[in-house]
Amino acid sequence: MVVERKDATPASKPVKLAKFVPFTELSMQKIADRIAVDRAREQDARSRGKPGQKTVCAGEGRRKEKPNTAFVAGKQFPEQFGIFPSELYGKPIEDLDDYYKNKYVSIFSV
Numbered sequence: 001m002v003v004e005r006k007d008a009t010p011a012s013k014p015v016k017l018a019k020f021v022p023f024t025e026l027s028m029q030k031i032a033d034r035i036a037v038d039r040a041r042e043q044d045a046r047s048r049g050k051p052g053q054k055t056v057c058a059g060e061g062r063r064k065e066k067p068n069t070a071f072v073a074g075k076q077f078p079e080q081f082g083i084f085p086s087e088l089y090g091k092p093i094e095d096l097d098d099y100y101k102n103k104y105v106s107i108f109s110v
Helices: 025-048
Strands: 002-005 015-018
Touching: none
Parallel strands: none
Antiparallel strands: 002 015
């Protein structure tokens, strides 16, 4: 999750501050809930159509979202998002990229 804030000077660009949230069982439940809502919305859109009629489901016709390239694996953490808190080193956090807010992703590093 990223929060934007403007500095006092009017000519300055907004500074993005990242909100680092530890990943918990509740985090996983929120993802599962968002996925269930998306699937129900798609099912509802399909069921409203008449037989033989092509229906447009939620998400169709919209521009495809893509992951934020600032968070590609192997890249250094972008300075514009602030300093990563040392107490969270080695601990899972909720994804900062909104692209993954309703997706299951498994990443393992050794």
